[in-house]
Amino acid sequence: MLKTQKGNMMIPVSIVIAGLLIAGAVMFNGRTAKAPTANNQVPTGSPSLENVAPVTKDDHIIGDINTPIVIVEYSDFECPFCGRAHPILESVVEKYEGKVAWVYRHFPLNQIHPKATPYAEASECVAELGGNDAFWKFSDIIFATPPALSQLTSIASGLGIDGGKFDKCMESDKHLAKIQAQTAEAVSTGGEGTPWSVIIAPDGSKFSVSGAQPITAWSQVIDQILAK
């Protein structure tokens, strides 16, 4: 009798264990080790969307800084999913012209994308020498067809930027600190991969979007915010 009871207990016990495993997996999956910053220091403190730095005129932005909704995207130029997200966000801004602005910040995943930081530095040099429009044109080119690092100068020249000044900028690593700071910021907001976006609503509330989401998903969230 006792042996039979023990045998019958195996089924419900195994179902409970299976349920606990799944529940634990769901719980702990959101607490995996954070991506370290470029200098391998893992930011301290709990991640929070409130750690998004305020948007300023120094940001790379499409749209007006004072639009009701701002999407702050933390992206990696070598990430294929960021490449998919790029034209989608262009469509979002086009669809919600005047209501949504898009800010690009860096989140290069150096562990798996060795060209990501050089791409990011190149984009900052292009922005410094050619302005905001040049930055966005450069990002379109990089995402469309990721080039060899040796081609970056010719790409910059194609955008009307002095090749010599561009090379000097790249060699100086003057923008590296900014890229590292934005990477740390992305991690501090909870970003664990790219693309990672934070939607800032007019009332200051924030929503995170992970991955390359279709325009229907963006529209669903934005429409809710605008309707409020």
Place this chain on the structure above:
Amino acid sequence: MHKTFISVFKIPKHFFITAFLFSVILVFSIVLPNLHLISGIYSVFGFKASIKTIFALLGSFKTNFTLYSAIYTTLIALFFGINVSLFYFYYSRFKSVKKRSGIKTNTIGLLLGVLGVGCASCGSLVLASLFSIFGLGGLFSLLPFGGVEFAVLGLLMLMTSTYYLLKKIHDPMVCKV
């Protein structure tokens, strides 16, 4: 073996269990990276808005998955549903027969199947989280495919479990001499 499979799934109940679980696991796998968004939408805009958001996020199966990750995610969800239905069939059929050894090995099969459940971006969800609990989360960056190995491993476990369950159902109920 395929006749056993057909005989189990021609019963509507088992087909619907599989279909339901397949749908739940697949949807969960797709929206998993954005659980924070869904909870944020729910807390600000309510239940209806969060459900609409879940449906809107399903489109990321096209934008946020590669062909391979879409395939193995679908297969994992499918084989998980099949596993549970087969296990339910087996348990329903044999519960009146106190075959302790059958119940034990089938339990192992189901647990192995659970380990296989996962998603595209995280590989095998359960295995990945277990690794992280034990401080081995960094292992993924060392793996040649960045953790996708676990999704494949989980799928193989589920397929093995399915085969094993079908075999158990197929084998006649005899007392071994």
